[in-house]
Amino acid sequence: MKFLIIIPAYNEAKNLPELLEELKxxxxxxxxxxxxxxxxxxxxxxxxxxxxxxxxxxxxxGYGGGLETGYxxxxxHGYDAVAQMDxxxxxxxxxLGPMLxxxxxxxxxxxxxxxxxxxxxxxxxxxxxxxxxxxxxLTWMCTHKWITDPTSGYQILSSRVLKVLVGNLxxxxxxxxxxxxxxxxxxxxxxxxxxxxxxKVGFPQVRGLRALxxxxxxxxxxxxxxxxxxx
Amino acid sequence: MSWQSRAITAIxxxxxxxxxxxxxxxxxLEPEYALLWLMTGVVLIILALWENLLFLxxxxxxxxxxxxxMFFFALIFLGAIALHYSVKISQLEKRVRRxxxxxxxxxxxxxxxxxxPQ
Numbered sequence: 001m002k003f004l005i006i007i008p009a010y011n012e013a014k015n016l017p018e019l020l021e022e023l024k025x026x027x028x029x030x031x032x033x034x035x036x037x038x039x040x041x042x043x044x045x046x047x048x049x050x051x052x053x054x055x056x057x058x059x060x061x062g063y064g065g066g067l068e069t070g071y072x073x074x075x076x077h078g079y080d081a082v083a084q085m086d087x088x089x090x091x092x093x094x095x096l097g098p099m100l101x102x103x104x105x106x107x108x109x110x111x112x113x114x115x116x117x118x119x120x121x122x123x124x125x126x127x128x129x130x131x132x133x134x135x136x137x138l139t140w141m142c143t144h145k146w147i148t149d150p151t152s153g154y155q156i157l158s159s160r161v162l163k164v165l166v167g168n169l170x171x172x173x174x175x176x177x178x179x180x181x182x183x184x185x186x187x188x189x190x191x192x193x194x195x196x197x198x199x200k201v202g203f204p205q206v207r208g209l210r211a212l213x214x215x216x217x218x219x220x221x222x223x224x225x226x227x228x229x230x231x
Numbered sequence: 232m233s234w235q236s237r238a239i240t241a242i243x244x245x246x247x248x249x250x251x252x253x254x255x256x257x258x259x260l261e262p263e264y265a266l267l268w269l270m271t272g273v274v275l276i277i278l279a280l281w282e283n284l285l286f287l288x289x290x291x292x293x294x295x296x297x298x299x300x301m302f303f304f305a306l307i308f309l310g311a312i313a314l315h316y317s318v319k320i321s322q323l324e325k326r327v328r329r330x331x332x333x334x335x336x337x338x339x340x341x342x343x344x345x346x347x348p349q
Binding site for chain 2: 058059168170171172213216217220221224227228
């Protein structure tokens, strides 16, 4: 199976060297694509220096926009699946090996790296944990499938899923709503434990007023996916 | 405000909410742009169905008629929607300008590359 690792990045020049070196050491044969979402720092240059492929947006399109560019790249270059992870070093690259094995062995369409199966590593703050649990319940109500971590960005997706997502991926927070849509569309979705690390540099993307918007947008989008009966 | 006026306001608001929901479902509208429309619908329904609240708000804003309160809130929301669009259009104009510039530079670079003497 031909895999590509996609890392959407916005002003992540400080985090990228450590992440890219670790990925190169652990998975030397898997190419890495850094999608620079209009960063103001040296993100694309640093990524290239550390051996990654890069695509740079000329303006900021949001987290979902970055992922979608990565999906388009993977589809146009004939990859069978993509592994996506955040650039902020919270997703431990060591978890990716077992994830790739499980994804191939179980012939999944989407594999989610869940922080709440083994509960190891960085502890998610209580408020955020409550929101995630709320989204798990909403997703379960719409799909009857229990997903422990519907907001995890650490995922592996097959090209079949990518074809459905391109053009339909929310530009801001592709989370539980996408999982609801994909589950209702009949895709085979699995979860596996991953270790989450503490963020060293930068801020979480959902904070302040965006957190309020997130609380409006996610339940609405989950309901819409249910109403559409799929993606 | 007569019950007929309140009923018509509530029905129109419900139709508005359904229409926004339908456009969202068909992906003709993004959730970001639906927020203010949904808020307008919900606030007007609450004011139309909860008479005591409508009178209280009418007193608070110093209006003579309850119907004026409805128009006041409808106008406030429509103003907010117009302002929101103005901001978004300004951002889009900036993006299109940048995109045009970048594309023009790339196109010219490709042309220059082609016409370069071997």
